[in-house]
Amino acid sequence: MTTLPKISLSKLRDDATRRDERQRLQMACQEYGFFYLVEHGIPGEQIAQAIEASRRFFALPQSVKERYGHAFQDVYPTAARGYSPLHGEMLHPEAGFDPKEVFDLGIENEGDRRPFSGRTRLPDEALAPGFARNLLALQATVLAGIVPQIGDALADLIGMEEAWFQRHFSTPTLGQRVIRYPARGGTCAKHTDHGFFTLLLQEELPLRSLQVWFRGRWMPVPSLPDSLVVNLGDLLQVLSDGRFKSTPHQVVHSGPTDRISLPFFIYPDIDARLTSRQGQQVSVVEMMLRNVESIWVTGSGAGRARELQ
Template identity: 80%
Template sequence: MTMLPEISLAKLTSDATRSDERGRLQMACQEYGFFYLVEHGIPKEQIAQAIEASRRFFALPQSIKERYGHASQTVYPAVARGYSPLHGEILHPDAHTDPKELFGLGIENEGDRRPFAGITRFPDDALAPGFARSLLVLQATVLNQVVPQIGTALADLIEMEQGWFERHFSPPTLMQRVIRYPARGGTCGKHTDGGFFTLLLQEELPTRSLQVWFHGRWVPAPSLPNSLVVNLGDMFQVLSDDRFKSTPHQVAHSGLTDRISLPFFIYPDIDARLTSRQERHAFSVAEMMLRNMESVENGNGAGRARELQ
């Protein structure tokens, strides 16, 4: 296998093709837990603008970027928002710190004091032209045009009742990141994602940096033009009563240029308490998210990283 399955969002939402495409979605989730999403409708210009603005931000002097680090943020937990420098995070305990830098944001709701909610402190437009604006424009498109359709299809896949996704993800809890992997050695350790699902916008580079664990080996997931990558998270696995697995993945970037990655980690409403279809599992979204964040902060890895050898 050199590529993951392709799923068309246009076909997934069309009355004429929905049934067949949902069958293909089920196969992709059962076999891989990862797939490319094509015909997704996100304007290429929005993606390009976000990538270019992010490059300008990461090119700023280190002292300026660090003004917008976790310590300067008012969201709880602080590590959910703002700048993290190279070697500032551990996604697998055996891999030590990741040589990558990132900036985290979420849905901007002033006055919301719940975990993972509130306002991100961004550099202004004079320092980082277009940075906040382009990321938030892209966020609005993803949340309005992609997340509801994919989320509803995935909820149907695990046989949740009609309207379940809309009820528990209106709004979702979002952890959005922009990540820079340096040339010739940017990595992130093997891990699983903690949410319901993840949407990833990859730069279209010739290097095959993203790697997916498949049938006992690491398989590259190269950049496919005009596509997103979607993968299942730990919450999806729990809510499916383990019928579907959150697939381990890692990044090993050996390219001659930096790589910009734009992941959107989609979680249910932070106040939700959810039960799996067969009632084998129940959990608080806030408690599960905070527990996973604490594991990363303590160097114990993300998601099911500790299970991965």
């Protein structure tokens, strides 16, 4: 294999093609845990505007960016939102702290005091033109136009009852990240994602910075025009009783320019308690809090990083 499978969101929506496309999706989930999503419907201009606004934010003076760091966020846990500087996060203990900058946000629910909920302290339009506006607009497009279709298909393929996805994701929990990988050396250490699934929007750069662990080696994944990358998380692997793969991956960016990456980590309602077909039980809030502790407190890494040598 030289590239990931391609799944068409348009075909998943179409009654005439849905069945065959879901069979292809099932193969991709069982064999790779990663796939390209094509014909997804997100305007390229909307993605480009979010990337450019993010680039402008990261170009601000360090002292300005740090005013939006974890310590200034009014959510629990504070590490779930806001700015993290270069070498601020450790995804694998052997690799140490990653040379990347991050800004985290989520669904903006003022007054919601549950974990991973509430409002993000974001820079205003005068300080960071288009940053909050474009990222929240992109969030709305992703949540309305992509997440329900992919999520419902995945739930059906792992054998959940009808309307399972709608019931447990009617108020989803979202981790939306903006990442800057510096030129000639930005990295994100090997890890797995721990949610239901992840959508990755990225710049179409010629270098293949994203790498996926496949059949005992790291496989470079190019950024294809007009496509997103989707990968499965540890929660979906558990709920599928191991049939679907949460595949390790990493980023090694050696290009001459910075790389902006826009991942969306999709989780169920924070209060959900879920059971697989074979009886494995998961508390969403407990799982998410354990992962934050592993990254930010114990330094054990993200997802199943401890299993990756």
